[in-house]
Amino acid sequence: MTTGTVPETKTTAADPDMGSRRTPPPPRKKTLTATERYVPSVISIAMVLIVFGLVAQVVTSAEQWPRIARQFFDLGAMATAFPNVLRGFWINVQVWAVCLFSIMVWGLVLALMRSLTGPWFAPLRVFVVLYVDLFRGLPVLLLVLIFGFGIPALNLPGLPNSALFWGATAMVLSYSAYTSEIYRSGIEAVHDGQRAAAKALGLSQWQAMLYAILPQAIRNVIPVHLNLAVALQKDVALLSVIGVRDAVREAQIYTGMTFNYSSLIAAALLFLVATIPMARLTDYIAKKDRQRRLMGAL
Amino acid sequence: MTTPRISIEGLTKYYGEVLVLDDVNLAVAPHEVVCLIGASGSGKSTLLRCINLLSEFDYGTISLDGVSVEDPIWGRNGLYRRVGIVFQAYNLFPHLSVIQNITLAPLKVHKTAKQEALATARELLAAFGMAEFENAYPEQLSGGQQQRVAIVRALATRPEVLLLDEVTAALDPELVGEVLAIIRRLKTEGMTMIIVTHEMGFARDVADRVCFLADGRIMEEARPEALFSAPQHPRTQKFLQRIIEAGRL
Numbered sequence: 001m002t003t004g005t006v007p008e009t010k011t012t013a014a015d016p017d018m019g020s021r022r023t024p025p026p027p028r029k030k031t032l033t034a035t036e037r038y039v040p041s042v043i044s045i046a047m048v049l050i051v052f053g054l055v056a057q058v059v060t061s062a063e064q065w066p067r068i069a070r071q072f073f074d075l076g077a078m079a080t081a082f083p084n085v086l087r088g089f090w091i092n093v094q095v096w097a098v099c100l101f102s103i104m105v106w107g108l109v110l111a112l113m114r115s116l117t118g119p120w121f122a123p124l125r126v127f128v129v130l131y132v133d134l135f136r137g138l139p140v141l142l143l144v145l146i147f148g149f150g151i152p153a154l155n156l157p158g159l160p161n162s163a164l165f166w167g168a169t170a171m172v173l174s175y176s177a178y179t180s181e182i183y184r185s186g187i188e189a190v191h192d193g194q195r196a197a198a199k200a201l202g203l204s205q206w207q208a209m210l211y212a213i214l215p216q217a218i219r220n221v222i223p224v225h226l227n228l229a230v231a232l233q234k235d236v237a238l239l240s241v242i243g244v245r246d247a248v249r250e251a252q253i254y255t256g257m258t259f260n261y262s263s264l265i266a267a268a269l270l271f272l273v274a275t276i277p278m279a280r281l282t283d284y285i286a287k288k289d290r291q292r293r294l295m296g297a298l
Numbered sequence: 299m300t301t302p303r304i305s306i307e308g309l310t311k312y313y314g315e316v317l318v319l320d321d322v323n324l325a326v327a328p329h330e331v332v333c334l335i336g337a338s339g340s341g342k343s344t345l346l347r348c349i350n351l352l353s354e355f356d357y358g359t360i361s362l363d364g365v366s367v368e369d370p371i372w373g374r375n376g377l378y379r380r381v382g383i384v385f386q387a388y389n390l391f392p393h394l395s396v397i398q399n400i401t402l403a404p405l406k407v408h409k410t411a412k413q414e415a416l417a418t419a420r421e422l423l424a425a426f427g428m429a430e431f432e433n434a435y436p437e438q439l440s441g442g443q444q445q446r447v448a449i450v451r452a453l454a455t456r457p458e459v460l461l462l463d464e465v466t467a468a469l470d471p472e473l474v475g476e477v478l479a480i481i482r483r484l485k486t487e488g489m490t491m492i493i494v495t496h497e498m499g500f501a502r503d504v505a506d507r508v509c510f511l512a513d514g515r516i517m518e519e520a521r522p523e524a525l526f527s528a529p530q531h532p533r534t535q536k537f538l539q540r541i542i543e544a545g546r547l
């Protein structure tokens with residue numbers, strides 16, 4: 001334990017009811033000696049290096065390592081494949097953005113339909129319940145295959161015929177089942193007193209939802225939705241199975257031509273570059289949100 | 299006799315099998331202040347919430363100026379413009395600033411012009427010493443300040459009746475006074491009020507009439523001097539006895 005240097009106490013003459021009692025000064029940040037400051041960091045860094053070094057040692061000393069290194073981590077191959085993979089990744093990003101927007105909107109519409117009370121709206125509520133059961137119960141991959149291969153084959157007049165469009169639609173349908181449930185939990189988490197207050201002010205059911213409940217509900221569920229956005233970013237790669245030339249597809253094409261897998265690693269790196277900052281942002285916002293709730297609870 | 303502002307006749311309500319309001323009859327004259335007292339669970343809040351239809355009831359009628367509150371003639375904006383309510387837990391909208399909380403109903407429900415709604419809100423805020431907080435958010439205010447905003451919000455449509463449900467119960471003792479002072483002032487301004495309270499001293503002071511509720515019935519109603527000094531009903535006597543023992547009268 002350190003005994004931090006106690007700063008000089010200055011008595012504030014302005015303090016009226018000081019009497020003879022000396023107010024202790026605000027605690028100053030402890031000044032740490034060089035050893036105390038650096039030793040923990042040094043130990044941390046050393047431990048990380050040792051552990052990861054050992055793992056690397058074990059991996060690279062494997063008999064097959066040189067071959068693996070050539071097949072997966074060939075910088076030259078990565079560089080050659082990179083332009084195409086990057087172009088594919090741009091498609092991922094675009095599909096992600098469009099899908100995310102559609103999912104948030106459609107999920108909200110579903111949640112609102114579900115929250116309508118009164119016998120007139122029973123068909124809508126039943127529709128949403130069935131919808132959620134159906135799309136939450138099916139693997140996204142299966143939906144992408146069915147929509148991406150099935151619907152274009154039907155050659156429906158007046159509707160787009162691209163696998164990309166229908167694959168993305170499948171993603172939206174599936175994910176919005178989750179988001180609608182998340183919105184609904186957010187809506188239900190808003191305290192009943194808020195509803196009573198809105199009603200007592202004369203707001204209609206719809207106005208109460210719009211002006212009083214929904215803004216709070218959406219704020220409640222932002223952290224959860226951000227997590228979903230990260231998951232969606234990765235799941236967009238599922239569209240590669242129906243021939244959409246996204247990053248994964250482009251990487252596979254290169255692999256198919258050269259029997260070198262480094263392009264897959266290049267695609268992996270691109271995904272990480274996109275998802276890690278998003279995950280950090282999510283953590284940050286979730287932390288802010290927790291602090292806000294704690295403040296509110298006081 | 300003039301029409302009572304609020305008239306409750308034979309009000310009966312069940313929660314499932316549980317009888318929570320049992321044939322309640324009460325008439326409140328214009329400008330009258332009625333305090334409801336009674337043990338926890340006696341049905342005070344429920345009675346209050348029935349008046350502006352926050353709770354449904356099974357039998358009986360409640361009238362405002364002689365017209366049933368359930369009469370479609372009122373419409374939402376009619377009834378809720380004339381009857382305001384303030385809750386124990388303030389129930390301000392946390393995502394709206396003070397001024398937005400206050401002007402929400404005038405703007406969205408009553409379609410008041412924005413300038414007029416803002417002017418009214420500012421005037422009321424100033425009157426209750428909250429002028430400097432118009433852009434604050436509820437979480438930045440003390441409990442007493444939040445409750446004052448909630449009262450202003452209820453007053454923003456210039457209601458004739460104010461329902462107050464234990465509006466000081468969530469407040470620290472030193473903040474109770476500032477809210478009670480406001481209610482006293484509303485009384486001098488002629489507001490008709492039905493007040494649920496555990497502050498017996500306040501009830502004695504501000505009420506024209508005090509009603510003691512037990513088991514969903516009005517067991518006794520009288521002028522405060524009479525009810526507090528010479529309660530007639532044994533239940534009232536027992537209730538007040540306990541209050542005195544708890545040192546709250």
Ligand SMILES: Nc1ncnc2c1ncn2[C@@H]1O[C@H](COP(=O)(O)OP(=O)(O)OP(=O)(O)O)[C@@H](O)[C@H]1O
Pocket residue numbers: 313318336337338339340341342343344345
């Ligand atoms: N939503 C509800 N569902 C079922 N029972 C309820 C509900 N709300 C209230 N009650 C019951 O109705 C009765 C009256 O409740 P009410 O809240 O009106 O009492 P109160 O006199 O306001 O009590 P307090 O002083 O604790 O606020 C109680 O027995 C309570 O348990």
Ligand SMILES: [Mg+2]
Pocket residue numbers: 342343344463464
């Ligand atoms: Mg109550």
